[in-house]
Structures are given as structure tokens and as C-alpha cells.
């Protein structure tokens with residue numbers, strides 16, 4: 001598999017500079033990269049999808065599974081998810097506003113608070129830290145407690161619950177305060193994904209430390225010998241992000257090229273040492289759980305974990321190739337960006353092989369399709385990222401809208417879809433309430449259609465933008481040629497936003513119910529449960 | 533008993549954390565510190581209070597969301613001419629300068645506004661390219677009045693068409709060619725400083 005990955009990457013990279021054979025198809029470089037990886041993913045899905053011994057897992061009914069759960073734990077996890085969902089709605093509303101502003105630049109230009117330069121970081125900060133962070137951490141708490149086999153009726157002790165609630169309150173306060181400060185002009189400018197000024201980041205950092213201690217405690221109290229791989233990813237992600245935030249806000253390297261060295265490091269470590277390991281860690285638990293079978297290869301998971309540390313940490317400078325940053329650092333970052341294929345495909349391949357032959361189970365589940373999309377997107381978006389890091393690819397694609405397409409492919413189709421898959425798959429087991437299946441279906445298809453339109457329009461448009469620059473056309477021509485793609489992006493964005501409303505309703509329907517509250521400690525027989 | 537990482541939560545905390553810290557030191561702390569030392573040798577930036585104020589406005593409005601300040605070059609093709617090292621510019625960036633930006637360009641700039649997305653043109657040499665104060669004011673006031681298909685937002689809130697009673701440091705904006713009608717325009721102190729900053733960007737330094 002790794003061999004074919006390398007070939008796919010090689011072929012798509014070749015297309016970038018090749019005027020020869022590939023030009024026959026009229027394919028532009030960026031489109032070639034994208035089509036190459038998509039074709040590879042389709043082939044892989046086709047190879048892995050088939051299989052004769054399809055079986056449907058015989059799960060226990062949700063309300064029985066949930067009986068005996070600690071209602072306070074259910075409430076805690078649910079609170080994380082509801083906060084995350086609130087930030088998702090607000091953050092993607094800001095995202096829509098940004099998208100609309102590039103279609104109609106006169107939109108809401110009367111005040112400095114809603115000017116493009118402030119709304120854009122408001123969008124990224126809210127969706128990254130508000131939505132993705134809280135959703136993944138909330139589910140992470142559940143997965144850690146369950147995979148540590150902590151007693152169902154009391155997974156968290158009292159002070160642990162308190163720490164969980166306090167961390168949530170601090171985190172929410174940090175995001176809310178950060179956004180308000182940001183809109184009112186307190187911008188940590190030029191520093192992507194850390195656009196909040198430091199006072200807003202302090203509560204978030206404290207929350208991260210609290211959560212790290214909490215997760216460590218839960219793992220230490222486990223009732224089984226081994227620590228399951230999900231726990232490795234989730235605990236480490238919290239430790240790593242603590243380091244990343246400190247590095248991002250330290251006062252020493254804040255000017256000149258040193259500042260940019262830290263910036264490159266920060267941008268990619270915030271994403272890759274936090275959201276990625278959390279999403280992957282969750283999936284190592286959710287996927288086998290929902291399919292009722294063990295993960296294909298545990299050892300591959302461990303390999304993925306350690307190579308993730310070694311390769312991912314180093315790749316940040318690929319955001320600043322061809323700049324004044326020392327050449328050795330640029331080169332190292334590119335080499336390791338390509339090496340990222342190893343951890344990515346260790347996990348992606350592991351997940352796909354676990355899913356092999358489970359077509360029917362997937363078709364009959366409302367949560368597994370999210371996971372299928374998320375897993376494929378993880379593999380494909382990462383291959384895309386490896387290709388984008390190559391210096392000769394950067395000559396055309398870097399600084400264009402192509403990057404925005406890649407960012408959403410990764411943070412949305414990969415991270416957000418896996419978060420949704422985990423929520424739909426596990427939350428009902430905790431609260432005893434299932435969401436309306438049709439609504440989840442609408443969520444899935446709207447989100448998928450939306451993100452595909454979004455990513456394709458940005459990648460194709462961005463590639464043409466870059467090609468226009470290379471060909472020496474006037475800058476305004478590159479602005480003009482983007483306009484239809486920016487409209488398509490806004491269309492995709494509307495579908496995505498609509499899907500988030502479905503998610504919000506579905507999440508509300510999964511809220512901890514009277515059942516798990518009243519019968520929680522008695523291990524009830526399941527009488528009187530309405531919604532399942 | 534043989535050591536087994538799978539069963540030790542302590543090791544699962546410490547080993548990845550240790551590996552990570554080590555790599556962070558190698559790939560971030562060390563290069564950042566080297567650059568910091570180099571920067572410390574560089575002469576201090578000349579003082580221009582108005583330019584500094586303009587830079588602050590640029591940051592507050594986060595113009596860097598759409599504008600880079602980096603002209604990219606290929607280090608592998610670098611030439612030594614008269615003892616000066618020249619890095620040729622990438623094809624895509626040739627419109628902005630004939631030489632790539634060097635590290636000296638960012639010395640003492642906190643933060644260095646290199647940028648990661650080029651929705652609008654690179655601004656490295658904008659002051660040399662567009663030297664007219666009035667042009668910048670009319671452009672900021674209404675980008676589409678001077679550049680029809682622009683997607684840059686209007687910054688009308690930085691201007692007034694009547695001077696307030698207690699006006700201080702306001703500037704009347706002169707007319708420019710091709711712009712007919714419209715109100716009289718007065719730039720607020722923020723706009724005055726911002727344009728001073730834009731005009732100060734005279735091209736790459738190495």
C-alpha cells in the first residue's frame with residue numbers, strides 16, 4: 001500500500017511541472033494533484049470495500065446500553081458537545097460571512113468590527129478551538145473513561161467531574177473573550193490560529209492542563225492492564241497542545257525571522273498535534289466499537305503513533321518555503337511532510353482494513369458513513385498536503401485559495417466528519433436517546449455535498465489563480481478569474497451551514513434524558529424509554 | 533518484570549512528551565534562537581513614529597489576511613555578484629520585485645507580517661509602485677472606484693466627509709485623475725498613519 005501511495009504521489013507531483021504528457025489532457029497542475037489523489041482513494045475504496053463475509057453487528061439496544069450510566073457523566077460530555085455545537089453554528093455563520101464578503105466586498109463594511117480582516121480570524125479561531133477542540137475533547141473524555149473500563153455507574157469521581165466542568169467553563173470563556181477582543185481590534189495579527197490576544201488564551205491553556213491531568217488520572221485508575229491506543233493519542237494531544245500554546249505565546253521569539261520560524265511551527269503543530277491525534281484516537285475506539293470487531297492491526301496503530309510524533313512535529317516550515325527562513329529548515333520540513341505518508345496511511349489503512357467487508361453494516365448505520373468519509377478524507381487530504389509541500393508545487397499553489405481548499409478538506413471532511421461519527425455513534429449509548437435517523441441523513445448529505453463543492457471550487461480556482469501568476473498575467477486577472485469559484489464556495493458553505501442546523505437539532509434530541517437521570521443508578525430494565 | 537509501555541500510563545505520558553519536546557527544541561527553539569542572535573547584531577530600525585502607528589493600524593485591521601509581504605525566491609539558484617548574494621525570484625512573484633526578500637527585511641519587526649495568503653497583491657514594494665498619497669486614500673475609501681473588480685473591502689470608516697469640530701491630525705485628501713464627483717474627503721489620523729506605512733514599503737531588503 002505504501003508503495004502505491006508513493007506512486008500516486010509521484011504521479012500527481014509530476015503533473016505539476018510537466019508540460020508534456022499531462023498537458024494533453026489539458027490538466028492544470030493543481031487539478032492533477034487533486035484528481036490523482038482522488039482517483040487513488042477511489043481505487044482503494046473499491047479494493048477494500050468488497051468482501052463476501054459481510055455481517056451486521058448485533059448491537060444491544062441503545063437504551064439498555066445506556067442504562068446504568070452515570071447521569072452526571074452523561075451531562076458533562078453532553079455539555080462539551082452542546083458548547084461545541086454552539087461554536088460550530090456561530091463559527092460557520094462567520095465563515096459564511098467571510099465567504100459572502102469575497103463575493104460582495106461591500107457587505108458590512110461600515111464598522112471595523114465586521115471588516116474582513118477581523119471576521120476571518122474570528123471564523124478560524126471559533127471553529128478550531130470552539131467547535132473542533134471541544135467536540136473532540138468531550139468525546140475524548142468518554143472514550144478514555146470507557147476504554148479504561150471504569151465502572152459504568154461512576155466513571156468520574158466528584159473532583160474529576162468538577163475539573164471537567166471547570167475546564168469547559170474556562171475554555172468557553174477563553175473563546176468568547178477572545179472573539180470579543182478580536183472583533184474590537186485586539187488582534188494578535190499575522191499569527192494564524194493564534195489570533196486571540198494572550199489574555200484570552202490563558203483560560204484555554206489552564207483548561208488544557210486540567211484536562212490533561214484529568215485524562216491522566218482516568219488512565220491511571222483503569223480497570224484493565226493495558227492502556228488502549230486511543231488513550232495514548234488523547235492524553236498526548238492534550239500535553240502537546242499545551243506545549244504548542246506556550247510556544248505560540250512565549251515572549252522571546254516574537255520578531256524578525258525568528259517570529260516566522262515559530263509561526264510555521266505553531267500553525268502546523270496546533271493542527272497536527274492536537275486535532276489530528278484526537279480525531280484519530282477517537283476513531284481507534286469508535287470504529288471497532290460500532291463494527292463490533294477488533295481493529296485490523298494494533299501494532300500498526302502504535303507505529304502510526306510514534307511516526308506521527310517524529311514526522312509531524314517538524315513539518316511546520318512548509319508554510320514558508322522559498323522565504324527568508326533558513327534553507328535547511330525549509331528542506332527538512334518538506335522531506336518530513338512527504339514522510340507523513342507513513343503515519344497517515346498506517347492509521348488510514350488500518351481503519352480501511354477494519355472496515356473491509358462491512359459494507360452492509362455501514363449502509364445500515366447512521367454514524368459509520370461519517371467515519372468512512374472522515375477516514376478517506378484523512379488519507380486523501382494528507383496526501384494532498386504532502387504534495388503541496390513540494391517546492392515546485394508551491395511555486396504554483398502556495399498563497400492561493402488552493403490552501404483554503406486543503407484546510408477545509410482536512411478540518412472539515414476529516415476532523416469534523418470523524419467528530420460527528422463519534423458523536424452519533426457513542427452519545428446515544430451514554431444518554432439513551434437516539435437522534436431522528438432521517439435528520440442525521442440530511443446532515444450527512446448536505447455536509448458532504450457542501451464540502452465537496454467547497455473543496456473542488458477552491459482547489460480548481462486556486463490552481464488557476466496560481467497558474468495566472470506564473471504566466472505573468474496581471475494581478476487583477478487572477479482576482480477576476482476567482483470570482484465564479486468564490487460564488488461556488490459560498491454555495492457549498494450554505495449547504496454546510498444548513499447541515500450544521502440539522503446537527504444542532506439532532507444533538508438536542510440526544511440530550512441526556514429523564515431516563516438516564518431517574519434510572520441511572522438502578523440499571524433499569526429499559527421500561528419507559530421513549531425516544532430510542 | 534519486563535518493561536511494557538502498553539501497561540504503563542506513566543511512560544505513555546512521558547515518552548511522547550519527551551520525544552515531542554526534543555523535536556520542538558530542534559525544529560523551533562534552535563532555529564528561532566539562531567535567528568534571534570543574528571537579528572540582535574543588526575542595526576536597530578530607524579524611528580518613524582507615524583509609520584509605526586500606521587503599522588499598528590494595519591495589524592488592527594488585519595490587512596495581512598489578504599496581503600503578503602514576501603517575495604519568494606529559489607535559494608538553490610542564488611548568485612554571488614560583487615560580493616552580494618542575490619536570490620532570483622520565483623516566476624509567480626516576478627511582478628513584485630527582481631530580488632527575493634532576505635531575512636534583514638524582517639529585522640525588529642514584531643510580528644513579521646510575511647503572510648500566508650495572497651488574495652490581494654504582495655505589498656513589499658507598494659510604496660515605490662504606487663507613490664501617490666491621494667491614490668491610497670481614495671483606494672482605501674472605495675477600492676472599486678479606482679480598481680473596478682477588486683474584492684478588497686472598503687474602509688470608509690477611516691474617513692469623514694466633514695471635519696469634526698475638534699479635528700486634530702486630520703488631512704484633506706486631494707483629487708486624483710479619473711475620479712470624478714464624490715464628496716470631499718478627509719482622512720482620519722488612523723488613515724493618515726496607515727498610508728504613511730504603506731508608502732514606507734519601498735521594496736525588498738536583504
Ligand code: HEM
Nearest residue numbers: 092095096098099124127132403404407411412493496497
Ligand atoms: C459553513 C461552513 C464554513 C464556511 C462557509 C467557511 C468559510 C471559510 C472562509 C471564507 C475562509 C477564509 C478563506 C479566505 O480567506 O479566502 C475560511 C478559512 C478557514 N476555515 Fe472555514 N468555513 C466553514 C467551516 C469551517 C469549519 C467547520 C472549519 C474547521 C473545523 C473551518 C476551518 C477553516 C480554517 C482552518 C481556515 C483558514 C484557512 C487558511 O488560512 O488557509 N471552516 N473558511
